[in-house]
Amino acid sequence: MAYQTILFDIDNTLINSANLIATTLQKGAAAEGVDVPLAEYRKRIGRPGDDILKEFGVKNWQKVLDGYMVEFAKNMHELSYFPGIEALIVNLRKLGIQTGVVTSKDRVQFDAETKYFPLIAEAEIVTTSDLTSEPKPSGEPLLYTLQANHLDREQTLYVGDSVFDMQAAANAQMDFAGASWGALAGGREFDQAKYVLARPDDLLKLI
Structure with a gap:
């Protein structure tokens, strides 16, 4: 073709970048009392972060996502x-x-x-x-x-x-x-x- x-x-x-995305989202969600194994985040890479957090029941997902943006930005140079x-x-x-x-x-x-x-x-x-x-x-x-x-x-x-x-x-x-x-x-x-x-x-x- x-x-x-x-x-x-x-x-x-x-x-x-998947590991950095998954670990950063997991850390933010855990701080809000939602503890989900890293592998479950990794499986969902490719979907928007807010969708992933909502699926896992993170009520303050916007707060987590805002923190994720800051933390991810700090570590982007490693990608x-x-x-x-x-x-x-x-x-x-x-x-x-x-x-x-x-x-x-x-x-x-x-x-x-x-x-x-x-x-x-x-x-x-x-x-x-x-x-x-x-x-x-x-x-x-x-x-x-x-x-x-x-x-x-x-x-x-x-x-x-x-x-x-x-x-x-x-x-x-x-x-x-x-x-x-x-x-x-x-x-x-x-x-x-x-x-x-x-x-x-x-x-x-x-x-």
Whole structure:
């Protein structure tokens, strides 16, 4: 399939960030008396933080989320691209492939994090969670991205690490590639994926 546009999730697809997200959310919730194992947070990475906190019964979720933003910002300098991601993005752009991100971060979170990741900040297409009423796993963020950027659905591929990314692509009737380098179960959960990628450069073979 000749794709003209590649859209990426960010956390644990481009950036190795899931552990920092999970531990920071867990710490904030525990301070409010909600003690949930770290693994349960890790399973839900890919959804907005407020959704995760509400699911776990955190009543003061906005307070926790505000504290999370401060704590996460303090530690963002420790984050890094997954090996091969920088070369992948550069090579896609050299090939004339349009790249973008569709993320569960809102615009404030996106701008803060991508100060450390200019390749992501320079993406031609950016869809943050505050642009749509329904987050992933709804297909709305991807459908919004297609419409707002006049993209051909058949020539657009979404790449993500979680089952929520896969479900969003399925709901938008888009092709999906599982990024198994960041996936919790090593890609075994990607039963609806058109492709399962072992390494970032495997994506170039689809172009």
